[in-house]
Amino acid sequence: xxxxxxxxxxxxxxxxxxxxxxxxxxxxxxxxxxxxxxxxxxxxxxxxxxxxxxxxxxxxxxxxxxxxxxxxxxxxxxxxxxxxxxxxxxxxxxxxxxxxxxxxxxxxxxxxxxxxxxxxxxxxxxxxxxxxxxxxxxxxxxxxxxxxxxxxxxxxxxxxxxxxxxxxxxxxxxxxxxxxxxxxxxxxxxxxxxxxxxxxxxxxxxxxxxxxxxxxxxxxxxxxxxxxxxxxxxxxxxxxxxxxxxxxxxxxxxxxxxxxxxxxxxxxxxxxxxxxxxxxxxxxxxxxxxxxxxxxxxxxxxxxxxxxxxxxxxxxxxxxxxxxxxxxxxxxxxxxxxxxxxxxxxxxxxxxxxxxxxxxxxxxxxxxxxxxxxxxxxxxxxxxxxxxxxxxxxxxxxxxxxxxxxxxxxxxxxxxxxxxxxxx
Amino acid sequence: xxxxxxxxxxxxxxxxxxxxxxxxxxxxxxxxxxxxxxxxxxxxxxxxxxxxxxxxxxxxxxxxxxxxxxxxxxxxxxxxxxxxxxxxxxxxxxxxxxxxxxxxxxxxxxxxxxxxxxxxxxxxxxxxxxxxxxxxxxxxxxxxxxxxxxxxxxxxxxxxxxxxxxxxxxxxxxxxxxxxxxxxxxxxxxxxxxxxxxxxxxxxxxxxxxxxxxxxxxxxxxxxxxxxxxxxxxxxxxxx
Ligand SMILES: Nc1ncnc2c1ncn2[C@@H]1O[C@H](COP(=O)(O)OP(=O)(O)OP(=O)(O)O)[C@@H](O)[C@H]1O
Ligand SMILES: [Mg+2]
Numbered sequence: 259x260x261x262x263x264x265x266x267x268x269x270x271x272x273x274x275x276x277x278x279x280x281x282x283x284x285x286x287x288x289x290x291x292x293x294x295x296x297x298x299x300x301x302x303x304x305x306x307x308x309x310x311x312x313x314x315x316x317x318x319x320x321x322x323x324x325x326x327x328x329x330x331x332x333x334x335x336x337x338x339x340x341x342x343x344x345x346x347x348x349x350x351x352x353x354x355x356x357x358x359x360x361x362x363x364x365x366x367x368x369x370x371x372x373x374x375x376x377x378x379x380x381x382x383x384x385x386x387x388x389x390x391x392x393x394x395x396x397x398x399x400x401x402x403x404x405x406x407x408x409x410x411x412x413x414x415x416x417x418x419x420x421x422x423x424x425x426x427x428x429x430x431x432x433x434x435x436x437x438x439x440x441x442x443x444x445x446x447x448x449x450x451x452x453x454x455x456x457x458x459x460x461x462x463x464x465x466x467x468x469x470x471x472x473x474x475x476x477x478x479x480x481x482x483x484x485x486x487x488x489x490x491x492x493x494x495x496x497x498x499x500x501x502x503x504x505x506x507x508x509x510x511x512x513x514x515x516x517x518x519x520x521x522x523x524x525x526x527x528x529x530x531x532x533x534x535x536x537x538x539x540x541x542x543x544x545x546x547x548x549x550x551x552x553x554x555x556x557x558x559x560x561x562x563x564x565x566x567x568x569x570x571x572x573x574x575x576x577x578x579x580x581x582x583x584x585x586x587x588x589x590x591x592x593x594x595x596x597x598x599x600x601x602x603x604x605x606x607x608x609x610x611x612x613x614x615x616x617x618x619x620x621x622x623x624x625x626x627x628x629x630x631x632x633x634x635x636x637x638x639x640x641x642x643x644x645x646x647x648x649x650x651x652x653x654x655x656x657x658x659x660x661x662x663x664x665x666x667x668x669x670x671x672x673x674x675x676x677x678x679x680x681x682x
Numbered sequence: 683x684x685x686x687x688x689x690x691x692x693x694x695x696x697x698x699x700x701x702x703x704x705x706x707x708x709x710x711x712x713x714x715x716x717x718x719x720x721x722x723x724x725x726x727x728x729x730x731x732x733x734x735x736x737x738x739x740x741x742x743x744x745x746x747x748x749x750x751x752x753x754x755x756x757x758x759x760x761x762x763x764x765x766x767x768x769x770x771x772x773x774x775x776x777x778x779x780x781x782x783x784x785x786x787x788x789x790x791x792x793x794x795x796x797x798x799x800x801x802x803x804x805x806x807x808x809x810x811x812x813x814x815x816x817x818x819x820x821x822x823x824x825x826x827x828x829x830x831x832x833x834x835x836x837x838x839x840x841x842x843x844x845x846x847x848x849x850x851x852x853x854x855x856x857x858x859x860x861x862x863x864x865x866x867x868x869x870x871x872x873x874x875x876x877x878x879x880x881x882x883x884x885x886x887x888x889x890x891x892x893x894x895x896x897x898x899x900x901x902x903x904x905x906x907x908x909x910x911x912x913x914x915x916x917x918x919x920x921x922x
Contacts, residue, residue, distance in 0.1 A: 266785065570782075574782065576765070578794050579772070579794070581765040676741050677853050
C-alpha cells in the first residue's frame with residue numbers, strides 16, 4: 259500500500275510539488291535560522307567566555323559587585339594557593355588567574371617627553387608558563403599581525419589599531435600609568451613585542467596584553483589577581499556542569515557577610531548572558547513555531563484543494579470498499595511521506611547554505627565599531643548535529659497536521675451520493 | 683434455491699427531504715436477485731434506478747422496508763461493516779469510468795486487491811486474469827488518459843471483477859459509449875456472467891443494453907411496474 263501511495267505522489271506532480279516546495283522552503287529556512295542563531299550565539303558565548311567571563315569565574319564578593327570597573331584594590335589575595343586548591347578540587351576544569359586593569363598608555367620620545375598618550379584597557383595573564391592555556395584560548399598566534407609574541411619579562415602585545423594611533427612601533431617603549439592595589443600611582447615601562455587584531459571591536463580599539471607577573475609587580479599585586487577564570491575541558495559551555503561546580507565552591511567559600519570571601523559566578527551570571535541565552539532559545543522556538551504555523555495553514559489549504567481534485571479518486575476508493583478510517587490514514591501516511599521528503603530536501607538546502615555561512619560568514623564590523631560587547635565582528639552560522647534534525651520537527655508536524663484537518667472532509671462525505679457524484 | 687439469493691428487498695422505501703416536502707424515490711419495492719443474474723433496471727429519468735443501486739450496494743440506507751445483501755441486513759450494518767462487505771462481494775461500474783488517472787491500467791485493477799491485503803504474487807495473477815477477461819492485456823502499462831472510452835470501461839469492469847465479487851452493480855455503464863463499444867462492453871459482461879456466474883445488475887435506458895438482459899425490471903416513479911422474471915414465474919405457476 260505504501261508503494262502504491264508513493265507511486266501516486268511521485269506521478270501526480272501537482273499533488274506533491276506544491277506541498278513539497280512549501281515544506282522544503284520552510285524547513286530550509288528553519289535549518290538556516292537555527293544554524294545562524296546557533297552560530298552567532300555560540301561565537302558570542304565563546305568570545306565572552308574567553309575574553310571576559312570564563313565558564314566560571316572566582317572573585318571576591320566585593321570585586322564581583324563592581325566588576326565592570328575592575329577594582330583591583332578588592333582583588334583576591336593568595337592566588338597561588340587558591341589556584342592549587344581549585345585545581346585539586348575541580349581537576350576537569352582549567353583554571354587561570356587574570357588581572358584586568360585600566361590606565362593611560364604613554365609613549366615617550368627619545369628625551370622622555372610624552373609623544374602620544376591614550377586610555378588603555380589591559381589584560382594580564384600567564385603568558386610564559388608552558389602549561390598556561392591562555393595563548394591557545396585567545397589564539398594569540400593567529401591574532402598577531404606585527405612583531406612576535408612576548409617571550410620575556412615586560413614585553414606586551416598591543417591592539418594594532420591602538421599602536422598605530424599612538425604611533426608606537428615594535429620594540430619601542432610604552433609606559434603604563436595606573437593605580438596600585440593600594441591606591442597610589444603606578445608607573446611601569448613595557449616594550450611592545452607585537453600587535454594583534456582579534457576581530458572583536460571591544461578588544462581591537464585599545465587593548466594591551468601583558469604577562470601577569472609583570473602587572474602584579476607594576477600594580478603592587480604580588481600573589482593577587484582580580485579574577486580566576488575556569489574553563490570546562492571541552493571548551494564548550496555546559497549549564498549543568500558549571501552550576502554544579504559553582505554550587506560546590508560557593509557552599510564552601512562564599513560568605514555573604516565577608517566582602518573578601520571568594521565567590522564563583524558562572525558565565526550565565528555575567529553580562530546578562532543567561533537572559534540572552536534564554537531569549538535566543540525563546541526567539542528560535544518562536545520563529546520555528548511561526549514557520550510551523552504558516553506551513554500548517556498553507557498545507558491545510560493545499561490539502562483541501564487536493565481533496566477537491568481527488569474527489570473522484572476518494573469516491574471510487576470508498577465505493578470499492580475502502581473504509582473511511584483507512585482512507586484517512588492512507589492520506590496521513592501520504593502526507594507523512596511528503597513531509598519526510600520535503601523536510602529532507604529542505605534540510606539539505608538549509609545545510610548547504612548554513613555550511614556556506616559557516617565558512618564565509620558575514621562581516622558586521624562596521625556596525626560594531628563602537629560596541630563594547632565582546633563578540634566577533636564576523637557572524638557565522640554553525641552546523642551542529644541539531645541542524646540535521648531541527649527542520650523535520652516543523653516539516654513533519656505541519657504536513658501531518660495540515661492533512662489531519664483537510665482530511666476531515668473524508669468523514670463528512672456521504673457514501674449515498676457516490677453514484678451521483680461520480681456520474682458528472 | 684433460497685441459498686442462492688444474494689439481494690432481497692422487501693417493501694423497500696426511500697424518500698429524500700426536499701425543503702419542506704419529501705421526494706419519493708422508491709416505494710414498496712420488492713425484488714430479489716439470485717446468483718448469476720443479468721438484470722436491468724429500466725425506466726425514465728427520476729424513476730429511482732440509481733437510488734436502488736445505491737441501497738443495494740450498501741452505499742445508502744432505505745427509509746422504509748428492508749434489504750439484505752449477501753446475508754447482511756442493511757439496518758444494523760455499520761459503515762465499516764458495509765465497507766467490508768463492498769470490499770469482498772460487490773464491484774461497481776460507473777457511467778464515467780472513474781479510473782485513477784495517475785495509475786496505470788494494471789495498478790487501477792490491482793487497487794481493490796491491495797485493499798484486501800492480498801499477497802503480491804497472487805495479486806499479479808489475479809490482475810492479469812482480469813485484464814484477460816476484458817481483453818485488454820496489451821494496455822496494462824497504459825495510463826487511463828491514453829485509453830478510448832470503451833477501453834476505459836473495460837478496465838473499469840476488470841477493476842470491478844478482479845476480486846471476483848458475487849455482484850457487480852453498474853449505473854448506466856454504456857451511457858458514455860458509442861454503439862460499437864457498448865456492444866463490446868456488454869458482450870464482455872455477458873461472457874463473465876456466464877463463465878464466472880457473477881451477477882450483474884444494471885440501470886439503463888439504453889435500448890442496446892436492454893436486448894442483452896436476461897431479466898428486465900421496469901421502474902416508474904419509484905415503483906416496480908414490470909419484472910420479466912416475476913412474470914415468467916407467474917406464467918409457469920399458471921401453466922402448472
Ligand atoms: N440526494 C437526493 N436528494 C433529493 N432527491 C433525490 C436525491 N437523490 C435522488 N433524488 C430523487 O429521487 C428520485 C429518483 O432519483 P434517481 O437518481 O434514483 O433516478 P434515476 O432513475 O437514476 O434517474 P436517471 O435515469 O436520470 O439517472 C428523483 O426524483 C430524484 O430527484
Ligand atoms: Mg441514475
